Amino acid sequence: MTDRSAVDTIRGYFYQFDYSILKVLQLSNHDESIAVECIEDVDIRTATEVTAVQCKYYAGTEYNHSVIKPAVIFMLSHFKKIRDDGRPLVKYSLRGHYSSGQHKLVMPIDVAFLKQHFLTYSEKKVERRHHDELCLSDTDLTEFLSLLDIDVNAASFEDQFAQVIRELQAAYGCTPFEAEYFYYNNALALTRELSIQPLxxxxxxxxxxxxxxxDTSGVLFNEWFVRRKGEKVLFAALRKEYFSTLNQSPFERFFLIEVDHATFVRSDLKDVLHTLARKWSKTTKRDGNSSFCPYVYVHGLPADELVVLKKELATEEFGFIDGYDFLGADFSVKSIAKQATHDNGIKLKVLNSIADLAATVSAITKTRVVYQFHLGTSYFDPANKAVKHVQIQLQKITDIKAII
Known part of the structure; x- marks a missing residue:
């Protein structure tokens, strides 16, 4: 498969997933449903009918009847089988986006057109007539056509995605950014999960x-979402939304970083800490009473490794405090909340535990923002609606540098 065809194939998957998301959100009743990859790509089940939809993206292909012929043949076979079984009939829908050629199909079509262009074909130089093989009369085919809808002017990849985002906004009452980076991410992952279920x-x-x-409370780096957006685009959007350094306010910012001990590299973490201190501290002389620096809590880091990390930072004369004023002292919120200034050289405030983190977030009365970077599930809840809480799932901690 060439790179171009590989890209088209992936976009085709996303097009089908997006259509499934769109259709379930557009259902008029919350008890109505869709079924993914059952009769067709998506089956739409309302209180009164079932519609089996095949949805294809052919942006680089000219429309010809042969492109959809196999789908029409399959649908006619399904129509014959369920009618013979005495089961309720379903509706059939074929949707496709093509680069050109749409003028070749003018709806509605009649039985003669159906037979000539969709049901008759050659196999090993022998003409086959699918309707005759199924023993279907013209009256039967007329009934089938009453159930069949074909749309060769389906929305483009971009237009359909924009419609999905609008439906997500309406469903969750959220901003376009939240719809795309929060809810669409989860909807995409859920649709993908449904499509691979065996039953x-x-x-x-x-x-x-x-x-x-x-529903979600944070940005999740689902692998399919990352594949669709691309890491650079995704990171840039998160940086613009949450980490713009323009006109920084002197808030109390808490950066929570989860590490996987199995893949942990101390130099990577130190690199992230230096980046946080550089970008999210303002401690020059001219900052005066408006100076500040970030708090950091590293989740999943063993206590002995945390000690080694702090020793190295101290050796490198990297100014930090951790809320413990002397050997054997209890943790002090007053100590950790000390203002960072040019004179005292504090660049970072290191929180040793979830307990220290919770106590500090709870006790401080200034404007607080918690940025939680997690590898799996969330591990901290500030339990205070006055505290802004941004949750971002990571694949690796080095991604933090690209985001902030």
Whole structure:
């Protein structure tokens, strides 16, 4: 597969996932549902009917009848089987986005057109007529056509995605940024998860369940979302939204960093700490009473490794405090909250434990912002709605530098 065709294939997957998300959000009743990868790419189940939809993205392809012929043949076979079984009929929908050629298909089509362009084909130089093989009359085919809808002018990749974001905004009452980087991320992961379930029953979800399970309180780096956006674009958007250094206010900022001990590299963590101190401290003489520096808590770091880290920072004359004034002293919020200034050289405030972190966030009365970077599930809740809490799931701690 060439690079170009690989990109088109991936965009095709996203196009189908986005369509599934769009359709479940557009259901009028919260108890109505969609089923992913069952009869077709997505089956839409309302209180009164089922519609099986095949949704394809052919941005680099001209429309020809042969492109959708296999899908029409499959749908007709399904129509014949469920009718013979005495089961309720379903509706069928074919949606496709093409680069050109849409004029070749004018809807609605009649039985003669259906037979000639979609049901007749050659196999090993022998003409085959699928409708005859199924023993279907013109009356049967007319009934099938009443259930079939074909749209070769489906929305573009970009237009459909924009519509998904608008539906997410409406569902969650959120901003465009939150819809894309919070809720779409989860919706995409959920749709992908549904599509690979082995049992059809597990690939079905109601609108209410979909909305509930796609709810999130933080930015999640789902692998499919990262693949779609690209790391550079994703990191740049997060930096613009949360970490712009223009007109920094002297808030109390807490940076929570989770590390995986199995892959931990001390120099990487130190690099992140230096970056935080450089970008999020203002301690020059002219800053005066407005000077400040960030708090840092490292989650998942063993106590002995934390001691080694602080020893190295001290040896390098990197100014920090940790809220313990002398050997054997208890943790002091007053001590850790000491203002960082040019004269005392404090560049960072290191919190040794979740308990120290919680006590500090709770006791400080200035404007507080907690930035929690986590590898898996969230590990801290400030339990105070006055504290802004930004949660960002990481794949590796070095990503923090690219974000902040």
């Amino acid at each position: 059809p029953a597990n690939r079905t979800i109601t609108k209410k369940e979909f909305i509930d399970r796609s």
